[in-house]
Amino acid sequence: MWRKLNAPVTDWSGRKVWIIGASSGIGAALASAMLEQGARVAISARRVSMLEGIAQDYEHALVVPLDVLDERSWDQALERIDREFGEIDLVVFGAARYDPRHVWDLDLQKVQASYDLNVVCAYRAAARLAPRLIAQGHGGIAMIGSISGYTGLPRAIIYGATKAALQNLTETLYLELAPKGVSVYLISPGFVRTPMTQANDFEMPGLMTPQAAAQAILKGFARGLFEIRFPTGFANVLRLVSRLPYRIRFALLNRVTRA
Numbered sequence: 510m511w512r513k514l515n516a517p518v519t520d521w522s523g524r525k526v527w528i529i530g531a532s533s534g535i536g537a538a539l540a541s542a543m544l545e546q547g548a549r550v551a552i553s554a555r556r557v558s559m560l561e562g563i564a565q566d567y568e569h570a571l572v573v574p575l576d577v578l579d580e581r582s583w584d585q586a587l588e589r590i591d592r593e594f595g596e597i598d599l600v601v602f603g604a605a606r607y608d609p610r611h612v613w614d615l616d617l618q619k620v621q622a623s624y625d626l627n628v629v630c631a632y633r634a635a636a637r638l639a640p641r642l643i644a645q646g647h648g649g650i651a652m653i654g655s656i657s658g659y660t661g662l663p664r665a666i667i668y669g670a671t672k673a674a675l676q677n678l679t680e681t682l683y684l685e686l687a688p689k690g691v692s693v694y695l696i697s698p699g700f701v702r703t704p705m706t707q708a709n710d711f712e713m714p715g716l717m718t719p720q721a722a723a724q725a726i727l728k729g730f731a732r733g734l735f736e737i738r739f740p741t742g743f744a745n746v747l748r749l750v751s752r753l754p755y756r757i758r759f760a761l762l763n764r765v766t767r768a
């Protein structure tokens with residue numbers, strides 16, 4: 510029988526949310542949207558002045574500087590969260606880097622940097638937060654992946670592969686944490702106009718604003734989804750294409766991605 514995969518969240522008033530990667534783009538827009546709906550939101554990233562710029566508009570925003578690559582920085586951030594929040598209702602992990610390049614332009618230091626941030630830091634977030642959420646017996650963790658993790662795509666040899674790994678690890682998180690009362694979400698955006706996609710020199714199908722992305726994420730939480738994917742049309746088509754046999758899938762992808 511079909512059932513909701515997570516407890517639906519429609520009322521954000523008073524909920525304690527921690528958004529990691531909140532200084533710009535989707536994380537910043539999601540923080541504002543949740544603050545507007547009455548949540549208490551801790552906003553984290555390295556660029557503290559950007560976080561302060563967001564926080565100055567809201568009474569219930571809490572600036573928590575964090576470099577997710579640095580263990581000591583996690584210690585300090587978690588101390589602050591414990592002090593201010595106690596229990597956490599939701600953590601959103603969205604820190605990532607995007608390094609589009611062809612296989613013939615690979616730079617292994619850049620590969621390492623993307624895996625460290627996009628994948629290893631997601632494990633670090635899970636390792637730091639899962640025991641707390643299990644002890645609470647409620648609350649949730651959301652990982653921001655990408656629809657580019659669904660299938661191999663030209664120029665996504667680094668980014669797409671890190672997001673495929675993130676998708677897989679989030680599926681495992683769901684299977685292990687949901688039975689313990691913890692919600693787990695995989696957020697899969699398509700193209701969103703943010704600093705990350707600013708340098709893209711191709712037409713981005715279904716391009717959304719960060720504000721529209723934030724609304725799509727809130728809708729997904731309200732529906733109790735596991736995977737919150739958007740924009741619906743483009744994301745569903747790519748999902749479907751990724752399930753086709755390789756012969757058909759590669760023929761289609763070759764056709765639409767050829768320059």
Ligand SMILES: NC(=O)c1ccc[n+]([C@@H]2O[C@H](COP(=O)([O-])OP(=O)(O)OC[C@H]3O[C@@H](n4cnc5c(N)ncnc54)[C@H](OP(=O)(O)O)[C@@H]3O)[C@@H](O)[C@H]2O)c1
Nearest residue numbers: 530532533534535554555556576577604605700701703705
């Ligand atoms: N834009 C899109 O089209 C798109 C599509 C699919 C998925 N996504 C995903 O959506 C998420 C948000 O991306 P975005 O598009 O909103 O890009 P963005 O504006 O560049 O946001 C990236 C965020 O990650 C933070 N970050 C980077 N390194 C960090 C570190 N070491 N420690 C802490 N925070 C760090 C950045 O803050 P600081 O630099 O201040 O630390 C920033 O807040 C990412 O996971 C991205 O992969 C985006």
